[in-house]
Amino acid sequence: MNHEQSRALYDRALSVMPGGVNSSVRAVRPYPFFVQKGDGGHVVDADGNRYIDFVMGYGPLLLGHDMPEQVQSAVQQRAAEGPMYGAPTEVEVELAEFVTRHVPSVEMVRFVNSGTEATVSAVRLARGYTGRDKIVVMQSGYHGAQESTLVEGEGDHTAPSSPGIPESFAEHTLTVPFNDPDAARDVFDEHGDDIAAVLTEPILGNYGIVHPIDGYHETLRGLCNDHGSLLIFDEVITGFRVGGLQCAQGKFDIEPDITTFGKIVGGGFPVGAIGGKSEIIEQFTPAGDVFQSGTFSGHPVTMAAGLETLRYAAEHDVYDHVNGLGERMRSGLQDILEDQAPEYTVVGTDSMFKVVFTRDGPDTFEGHCEAGCQQRPECPRYDHCPKDGGDVKQAETERWERLFWPAMKERGVFLTANQFESQFICDAHTAEDVDDALEAYKEAI
Structure with missing residues (x-):
């Protein structure tokens, strides 16, 4: 070549x-x-x-x-009507309704602009909702370019994995190996009252596609229930790809408290989303006190592309x-x-x-x-x-x-x-x- x-x-x-x-x-x-x-x-x-x-x-x-004709037409129409407005549009509501109708754990959605922004916002939301600071992530897991998860180390012996991140960020992040239920139990035994959330992909998608062993997600769900922590599924990769319209959580029959989305939900345009139980998602401003905002969030072209992509997927096998x-x-x-x-x-x-x-x-x-x-x-x-x-x-x-x-x-x-x-x-x-x-x-x- x-x-x-x-x-x-x-x-x-x-x-x-x-x-x-x-x-x-x-x-x-x-x-x-x-x-x-x-x-x-x-x-x-x-x-x-x-x-x-x-x-x-x-x-x-x-x-x-x-893009199939119905997707292309929707994108072109929205782009022709104006690039963006700084005000809500109907298509945001329609895409949110589609997501909440199909994903088992999602009752409300906040749209953002990237998978990284979604996971950053989800971690802030979990901390605000629980009043706790620590989060548990999987060793070698990836949740975007955010300070709270760019860490390396084991358990509570963690350090930033990139220059430019203060050591104090890593102090609040605990790591366990994926598929190690004993390690998860140990970290909750030691820090359970301080853990705001466990953040994990249902399937590791940035490290070779590693499936969960039988019962692993159930263990995490049980530990979170027992300690008043939230279970966050990062479905930026698996969302609307694994498990179809119910996503990986539907495939594995596990209901997280919060789910982050990206990629497919925007139909190929920049997007992220945070979904979950209403009582949790409503903690975002302006309904609650956890600040979250963005100029381009809910961009009408992205919302139209995501909605029509998912509709097409549902209608055409x-x-x-x-x-x-x-x-x-x-x-x-x-x-x-x-x-x-x-x-x-x-x-x-x-x-x-x-x-x-x-x-x-x-x-x-x-x-x-x-x-x-x-x-x-x-x-x-x-x-x-x-x-x-x-x-x-x-x-x-x-x-x-x-x-x-x-x-x-x-x-x-x-x-x-x-x-x-x-x-x-x-x-x-x-x-x-x-x-x-x-x-x-x-x-x-």
């Missing part, structure tokens, strides 16, 4: 943007390709190279790059299509690994998938989880599959990033840029796309 235009654009970008990008994850080596346009389930770069796109904007594009292709992809990957790399692990569910370059595993796949690791104790690979973000970090992350990702790119398959983030199927993908990608995996692995 020729990448002269992308290289030239990157050279220009380095002069005017730090690292040449506006999000650090895009800074692949030696330089990223620059996208010219999207086309269904594909992207075309500045040099005219075409790729099957499994990044999907890191998750927001459930329908792909081509989108989830059947993308989940079926997801299973086809994961099953095909299992077959490839059985022949070529039995130590590696296929992970994912619904329309999410990934291959984690784990270092150990039995030679046989007999009795294994089919179409992605489900954390079944009876699976012969159970002791080898990743249980938390730390396990994924121990995988061959450099091989994935330095050798495998470029090899897939040269074969016309666009994957997320490192070992950790998920790949996504969209409604515009076809069985042929999946089969072509599997051939590329077979060659690159």
Whole structure:
């Protein structure tokens, strides 16, 4: 493939943007390709190279790059009527009504502008509602670029994971490994009266797609109930992708107190949302005292895109299509690994998938989880599959990033840029796309 235009654009970008990008994850080596346009389930770069796109904007594009007519018409109408107003619009109410009608735990919604803003606001809300300061997060979990969760360490021995964050922020953040109920119990035994909330993704989506072990979320729900803490599900990635319109909380039959959303709920435009029980969400100003506000919150173009995207998904069997292709992809990957790399692990569910370059595993796949690791104790690979973000970090992350990702790119398959983030199927993908990608995996692995 020729990448002269992308290289030239990157050279220009380095002069005017730090690292040449506006999000650090895009800074692949030696330089990223620059996208010219999207086309269904594909992207075309500045040099005219075409790729099957499994990044999907890191998750927001459930329908792909081509908006169906009803979505496109709604977006164009709202944009033509005026960019924004600083006043409420009907479409905000309609999208909020759609979300509260379909997501089991959500009675009220506050819309914001990003997943990070949603989790920042949710943490502030939990602290304001409970009158407590401490929050519990999963080690290696990611909840956006916010000071309260950019921490590293174990238990109450935490420190900021980035310069620019005061040590005092980390003092209020407790960490436990995902899928370790004993660690969760221990931290509540020691700090339970001071814990405002547990903040977790229902499925780790930024660290290799790690499923919860059986009963883990029930343990967190019980601990929060016993200690008067709130359970916050970060569904920025899983919301309206895993579990369909009920989201991952519906799939796992767990009702959090607060849920954060992003990505799909805005139909591909910048968005975030905080939803939950009315008595909690009403603590936001102006109904309550917990300050939260934003100039672009509830932007009419974003609200229209999100509403019509979700309506389209509900009316056109989108989830059947993308989940079926997801299973086809994961099953095909299992077959490839059985022949070529039995130590590696296929992970994912619904329309999410990934291959984690784990270092150990039995030679046989007999009795294994089919179409992605489900954390079944009876699976012969159970002791080898990743249980938390730390396990994924121990995988061959450099091989994935330095050798495998470029090899897939040269074969016309666009994957997320490192070992950790998920790949996504969209409604515009076809069985042929999946089969072509599997051939590329077979060659690159």
